[in-house]
Amino acid sequence: MDQIKHTGRNLSLRKSLVLYIAAFVVLALALSVTTVSLCNSRINAIKASYPTYGEKYYLTNRQGEQLGDGVLVSSDPISYSEHDRHRIALLETLSIAAAPLYSAFCLIAAVLLFYRNRLKKPLAELSAASEKVSGNDLNFTIDYSSNDELGQLCKSFEIMRAALAKNFSEMWRQVEERKQLNAAFAHDLRTPLTVLKGHNEMLQASDDPQTRETAVTMGRQIARMETYVSSMSNLQRLEDTQPKYKTVLLQPFLSALHKSMEMICKQKGKMLCLQNSVPAAHLSIDTGFVLRVSNNLIANAVRYARSQITLSFALRDNGLLLSVTDDGKGFDKDALPKAASPYFTEETDRSAHFGLGLYICKLLCEHHDGYLRIENVSDGAKVTAFFRSSAL
Secondary structure (H helix, E strand, O other): OHHHHHHHHOOOHHHHHHHHHHHHHHHHHHHHHHHHHHHHHHHHHHHHOOOOOOEEEEEEOOOOOEEEEEEEEOOOOOOOOHHHHHHHHHHHHHHHHHHHHHHHHHHHHHHHHHHHHHHHHHHHHHHHHHHHHHOOOOOOOOOOOOOOHHHHHHHHHHHHHHHHHHHHHHHHHHHHHHHHHHHHHHHHHHHHHHHHHHHHHHHHOOOOHHHHHHHHHHHHHHHHHHHHHHHHHHHHHHHOOOOOOEEEEHHHHHHHHHHHHHHHHHHOOOEEEEEEOOOOOEEEEOHHHHHHHHHHHHHHHHHHOOOEEEEEEEEOOOEEEEEEEEOOOOOOOOOHHHOOOOOOOOOOOOOOOOOOHHHHHHHHHHHOOOEEEEEEEOOEEEEEEEEEOOOO
């Protein structure tokens, strides 16, 4: 029996389906024949319960001897009762309908049994595996050992899962190594920079004008390197930072955010327009994340806007949608896909900006289970940050 089951599990799906259908067709045929036979037998029994009238005719041989019991021939039809007429009609209908009914039921049963025995388990395994992979969970195995088409698909999926798990493990190892290398690099640079800064201050106090001028130039580069090292350290901390959700009343928080941004715009001589469609509601968010992202976005906008910046708030998909639009020249077509990459900037002067602003915004939004979208619009550039509320 186990050998038969093993052989059956290794049949291809096509052969297995044909086998299921053939077996149930034979069953439908046997049930139909049995039902017709029983119906006819019952009809004959009902008819036999009524007396018959007429003349009996016999077959005879040449000597005039009667052969057999003879045949009764009646010119008058048998008068059945109303109840027996209904019974005979029902039995005749049942005998006619038996074949198509049994065929339909057995075909449905064959398909359902085929699905339960050959499709249900591998499909459930693949569905569960897909959900786990989409959730970045690769710590599982697919347990399905058949050699049919779905079994081969499960084996291929398992090979893919193992390869992904290996690649993810290697990727995270490299990420951790990069983080440690950046942290070590930033730490080790502080000491020589401090020494250089001290010597530079001494040189700037020199009586020689050329030496002082050279020292001032060196001082600017040392300050730039200090800013770069500081940004690397901050970036390292941000990559490990997770949001601390807190339920807040949105309107007061967004009002304070708008006033802060308006002050920054006024200092740079730019006008800030507000579009606020958020109702009076509570939302569970990390206000620190929202504040830092909004500050970075408005700082970018005031650098590139000609005269006007538009700030908009909205509730969308159980989260806060924050958009900043400026009326500047927008992003270069080639630069747009790389705008949120670390250390990418379109500016030639990197003394003050290292191209980390949008990358930090993207990082914080993703840690908040949201996203950052950058696009050009008809009159400038638009950056949209989404912060999904935590599930309480």
